[in-house]
Amino acid sequence: MITARREAWTGRVLLVLLMAITILPFLSLFVTALHPSGTYPPGLSWPGEPQWGNFLKAFQAARMGELLKSSTLIVLGVVPIALVIATMAGFAIGHLRTAGRNVVFIAFVLGLTLPFEGIITPLYYQVRDMGLLNTRWAIILPLIGLFMPFSVFWMRAHFVNMPAELSESARIDGANTWQLFWRVHVPLAMPAISSLAILLFLWTWNQFLLAIVLVDDPLKRTMSGALGAFQGQWGTDIPLLCAGSLLILAPTLVIFVIFQRRFVTALLQGSLKG
Template sequence: MIVGRGETWSGRVLLVLLMAATLMPFASLFVTGLHPRGSYPSGLDWPADPHWGNFVTAFQVARMGELVKSSTLIVLGVVPVSLLLATLAGFAIGHLRVAGRNVVFLTFVLGLTLPFEGIITPLYYQVRDMGLLNTRWAIILPLIGLFMPFAVFWMRAHFVNMPDELSESARMDGANLWQLFWRIHVPLAMPALSSLAILLFLWTWNQFLLAIVLVDDPLKRTMSGALGAFQGQWGTDMPLLCAGSLLILTPTLAIFLIFQRRFVTALLQGSLKG
């Protein structure tokens, strides 16, 4: 299919406009964060005397170091366990001839329609009865369960496209089921696993609702959840609030920019298979 020059340029212009619209909010946060504290700047008005110290002040008053530690602990509790469970379930449902696998898969698909907001009230009482309120476990355990439908669906989409001949050849060479899973299929599933890990990391790091409802101590929340407490304390100081917001967004942006090539490759691989 031959694409004309006009169509090529129109596509490039559209991409530039979309990129500008995407970057505009971050540019506004950055510029506002450089204004003097207590001021109310408008738009992208660059200050005559940029106050770079606002970012240092925001880092200190928000106790970003402790927030990074808390978010890291929550991510380490959610992502590895979710990947392991989803890989095991996806392999069983998508590749093995397990009885009732279609019913189990349908149950996970129905779980995709379950919004966080719809279960937050019963989840609060359940976590309270378990004695986990105001602990990081109040975020970790629910997130593992809530991520399972999508994670299993994602991994099942990979394993269902694996040829049966691959497993039959491994069995003929003497491989048992466990060896077949760990030595054959898991290495081949690394693109799907890596892209899923990036998604789970971003969703966990940016988790806001569960953090503010189930955990009272901001230092035990995710960084996004702690933003609510930071906003309540410094909501009238727009430059400091914007500087703190940008610092909270920086880790997720950095992770995505670093691993974007791997993430896009996995998505394209899945679309070609599907």
């Protein structure tokens, strides 16, 4: 009994420390953003007169409204297409008894080992030859392909644990493969699909490398990619730079807080199936 209590308290202490380490950088950004523009705040000191107008100034200076529109268009171009392709591929590899499915699955697993940094140079020349440089398609199309290995792996992990009897019963009732997929398995896969959608949204919204390499116009990048141009313009104004960084981080934090329960539920369901 004493050992169990000790382990419980140890776990709580570690969680508190981890939470403090996680929150501290955001707290530092927030406090620094409230200092007068052009100053160099000393650590985590609360300003005598908080400058809440720094957030409005950063929003206007970085043209956040246009950046929100650009990021939204990129997310809408990446996430739905990636979800459809990954769900269909995961169903084919994980549930259907198709020839060569293991070979295809191994190829996708190998794709998980490719870092973005390792393929950025050939990707640049390929996008240039396609005439897509400095367009949002230069971000959308590569991201769909780069997200496929993990997305297919994620969806395959769900479909591989679905009972074969479920499909056999549907086929006895006259369902073909297409109806089996859309009417039976997709509704059951919604927890896995929704959690994957959250991950793809976060990764797309926070995409930095492809945005700054393949797109010159900051207003056609993601919000994170446009941060580089904002930093170059306001790099000496630390409070304004911190305010802009928080504004860029805000949408991802809001999305994660809203959907965190659904995301955790999908992870727990996957662990129970496994």
